[in-house]
Amino acid sequence: QVQLVESGGGLVQAGGSLRLSCAASGSIFNVNTMGWYRQAPGKQRELVATFTRGGNTYYAESVKGRFTISRDNAKNTVYLQMNSLKSEDTAVYYCNAAGRLLEQYWGQGTQVTVSS
Numbered sequence: 001q002v003q004l005v006e007s008g009g010g011l012v013q014a015g016g017s018l019r020l021s022c023a024a025s026g027s028i029f030n031v032n033t034m035g036w037y038r039q040a041p042g043k044q045r046e047l048v049a050t051f052t053r054g055g056n057t058y059y060a061e062s063v064k065g066r067f068t069i070s071r072d073n074a075k076n077t078v079y080l081q082m083n084s085l086k087s088e089d090t091a092v093y094y095c096n097a098a099g100r101l102l103e104q105y106w107g108q109g110t111q112v113t114v115s116s
Contacts, residue, residue, distance in 0.1 A: 002026045002105040004095045009110030012085055016114070020080040022095030022107055030099045034078045036069065038091035038112075045094070049080060062088075087116040 008020040024031065035050025035058075049059045049069040057069055068081040078095065095107035 002028065002031055002097050002099070004097060004105055004107035006093065006095045006107040006110040009093060009112045011113045011115065014085060014087055014114055014116045016085050017081070017083045018085065018112060019082070020093055020110060020112075022078045024076045024078070024097060028076055031097045032100050033098045034071070035096050036078075036080045037094045037096055038089075039094070040088075040091040048093070050096075051078075082112070085112075085114045087114050090114045
């Protein structure tokens with residue numbers, strides 16, 4: 001099992017920045033990829049940014065150039081730096097980890113609210 005704990009959400013004005021953190025614990029050796037998803041009210045959960053199995057990064061078109069995913073392997077932590085935030089970025093952000101057998105692990109979610 002892998003446990004994921006997110007932090008860093010909050011309320012910010014449009015144009016502002018936030019950094020989300022996701023600390024992983026448990027069977028870390030089993031984790032293949034980690035990334036961030038979000039779910040806005042009334043919408044489906046969508047992929048925001050992720051590390052691929054080859055170690056590259058992938059971003060949703062809507063956040064390219066504004067969000068950056070990074071990681072600190074020594075701390076088993078993944079970050080999402082979010083700049084130039086827009087009202088449409090308002091959502092609950094979830095950290096995700098995928099295991100070697102494609103099992104999925106999710107954090108509890110952290111609310112990001114961008115006021116216009």
